[in-house]
Each structure stands twice: as structure tokens, then as C-alpha cells.
Amino acid sequence: MSQDSKNIVLPKRLYKYSVKREFDLSVSDNTTTDHRISDSCGIRLALTALGLHDDEQENMVVFFLDARHRIKGYEIITRGLLDSTAVHPREIFRTAIINGCAKIALAHNHPSGDSQPSPKDYLVTKRLIKASNILAIPILDHCIIASNFEGIQFYSMQDSRTFPVVPS
Numbered sequence: 001m002s003q004d005s006k007n008i009v010l011p012k013r014l015y016k017y018s019v020k021r022e023f024d025l026s027v028s029d030n031t032t033t034d035h036r037i038s039d040s041c042g043i044r045l046a047l048t049a050l051g052l053h054d055d056e057q058e059n060m061v062v063f064f065l066d067a068r069h070r071i072k073g074y075e076i077i078t079r080g081l082l083d084s085t086a087v088h089p090r091e092i093f094r095t096a097i098i099n100g101c102a103k104i105a106l107a108h109n110h111p112s113g114d115s116q117p118s119p120k121d122y123l124v125t126k127r128l129i130k131a132s133n134i135l136a137i138p139i140l141d142h143c144i145i146a147s148n149f150e151g152i153q154f155y156s157m158q159d160s161r162t163f164p165v166v167p168s
Contacts, residue, residue: 113148
């Protein structure tokens with residue numbers, strides 16, 4: 001476990017929407033503790049705690065947030081191949097709509113160890129932003145996590161100012 005993930009306290013309700021895969025998380029008994037994702041640092045801590053950086057297949061995870069950016073839950077939307085995964089807006093937004101989430105944050109891993117986004121990553125993000133605009137469920141960020149001999153690598157499209165802007 002990395003130094004960053006030791007200090008994170010994830011609420012028990014984080015399991016609420018984890019219907020596709022269970023994770024061994026250190027969950028506090030204090031359910032009043034809120035874990036907020038207000039920036040890429042929050043996403044990085046949550047992804048590190050989930051261990052997604054070490055997975056050998058590409059996975060897309062969605063964090064479901066309330067209006068105050070508190071995590072209501074997460075879901076592994078797709079589990080792909082060594083270097084790709086199929087993502088459809090319907091799968092991304094279904095749980096968010098059913099559970100009244102105000103916002104979402106997207107993340108996926110790159111098993112290759114390179115956290116830099118591919119052209120396909122940008123195309124998928126643009127497509128999801130278009131759906132986000134229609135549904136009025138904003139996407140805060142799309143982050144990529146990877147692990148290689150240098151350690152855990154992390155890329156935030158928002159922080160890198162490469163988050164696609166799609167007109168409504």
C-alpha cells in the first residue's frame with residue numbers, strides 16, 4: 001500500500017454500488033467521515049486505495065458524487081483487455097441516474113505502466129461529456145493511473161488542461 005493510501009478513510013457506503021467487483025479496502029467504522037473528490041488528489045487517493053494501478057487488465061471506474069463532492073459509491077463499469085475496454089455512456093450514467101448523483105468522476109488504469117492518455121481516451125471522454133451535458137450530470141475529471149518500475153503514475157485531464165471542452 002502506498003504512503004498516500006494509508007491515510008485515506010473510505011466510508012462504508014462506498015460499497016453501496018460496487019456491484020461488479022469487491023475490493024479489500026481499509027474501511028473505517030466511522031461512517032460520518034466524508035471522503036470528498038474535489039480535485040485530482042481525491043481521485044488519486046481513492047484509486048490507490050482500490051489498487052487499480054496494479055490490475056493487469058484495463059478497467060473503467062466511476063465515482064458517484066453528491067452535490068458536495070462526497071463519494072456516494074463507485075462502480076467498475078467495464079473490465080477490458082490488456083490495452084482497451086469498451087465504454088458506453090449508458091453504462092456510465094445508469095447508476096448515477098438511479099441513485100440521484102449530482103456529479104461523477106471517471107478513472108481508468110493503463111496496465112502498460114504509461115499513464116499518458118491515448119487518442120482513444122480523449123474520444124471516449126468527449127463522447128461521455130456530450131452525454132453528461134444532455135443529462136446535466138457533470139464529469140469532474142477523467143484520470144488515468146498506472147504502475148511501473150518508477151512507481152505509481154497518475155494523469156488528470158483537468159490538471160493537465162487537456163480535459164475536452166464539448167459545447168452543449
